[in-house]
Amino acid sequence: MTDSFEAKGKRKKLVDELRKKGISDEEVLRAINAVPRHIFMDPAFLNHAYVDKAFPITSGQTISQPYTVAVQTSLLRVKKRDKVLEVGTGSGYQAAILAEMGVKVYTIERFRDLYIKAQRTLTSLGYSADFFYGDGYEGKEQYGPYDGILITAAAPEVPDTLLQQLKTGGRLVVPLGKSDFQVMTVVTRTGQDSFEYSSHGTFVFVPMLKGIVNE
Numbered sequence: 442m443t444d445s446f447e448a449k450g451k452r453k454k455l456v457d458e459l460r461k462k463g464i465s466d467e468e469v470l471r472a473i474n475a476v477p478r479h480i481f482m483d484p485a486f487l488n489h490a491y492v493d494k495a496f497p498i499t500s501g502q503t504i505s506q507p508y509t510v511a512v513q514t515s516l517l518r519v520k521k522r523d524k525v526l527e528v529g530t531g532s533g534y535q536a537a538i539l540a541e542m543g544v545k546v547y548t549i550e551r552f553r554d555l556y557i558k559a560q561r562t563l564t565s566l567g568y569s570a571d572f573f574y575g576d577g578y579e580g581k582e583q584y585g586p587y588d589g590i591l592i593t594a595a596a597p598e599v600p601d602t603l604l605q606q607l608k609t610g611g612r613l614v615v616p617l618g619k620s621d622f623q624v625m626t627v628v629t630r631t632g633q634d635s636f637e638y639s640s641h642g643t644f645v646f647v648p649m650l651k652g653i654v655n656e
């Protein structure tokens with residue numbers, strides 16, 4: 442399935458909607474306008490692809506709501522060629538948004554199937570990113586330290602291993618909390634052992650779980 446005039450029109454409307462909801466980072470809006478979200482979903486759901494809602498994908502997971510992707514990406518404050526580690530590849534949509542922005546993306550997924558599918562999808566769209574099948578709680582130390590770390594699953598607490606893989610001045614964005622809702626939290630590394638926290642509204646994510654799943 443390819444992009445279409447219809448999908449392009451719907452994306453433009455989605456971007457207008459996100460602007461009204463308070464998203465003002467032009468680079469993020471440009472990326473959302475450019476990346477064909479419907480390619481990350483089952484082709485049967487084209488009508489749902491540009492509605493500002495999360496949507497089920499396989500393995501019982503979800504593709505995040507566009508608004509949520511826009512908030513998380515804006516909070517990262519990345520620029521071209523920054524290195525970002527994403528935990529929770531899922532459909533690969535968020536990784537594609539970052540790649541579209543010129544970011545060097547490293548992304549980890551604990552479900553083997555999703556890891557394979559997302560890699561295929563991004564490649565077919567011509568985006569490059571480094572994909573890993575593994576447990577995001579461990580991060581990817583060998584490619585760090587990172588300018589940004591983005592966790593796209595609900596974490597009960599900020600994983601210390603990931604904080605240690607941030608550059609000084611780097612930002613980690615994480616929905617923090619138990620299953621009912623989470624507080625979007627930015628942790629900025631201000632020094633070797635110093636971190637600053639800020640909160641940015643409540644969201645609902647699928648949980649960040651330990652270990653890998655071979656399906």
Ligand code: SAH
Binds near residue numbers: 502504530549
């Ligand atoms: N960023 C995704 C949203 C994915 S939903 C997108 O754009 O579509 C969250 C994903 O995090 C799920 O696919 C889930 O399997 C994954 N996940 C949860 N815990 C994880 C962990 N410890 N390591 C890696 N991935 C994890």
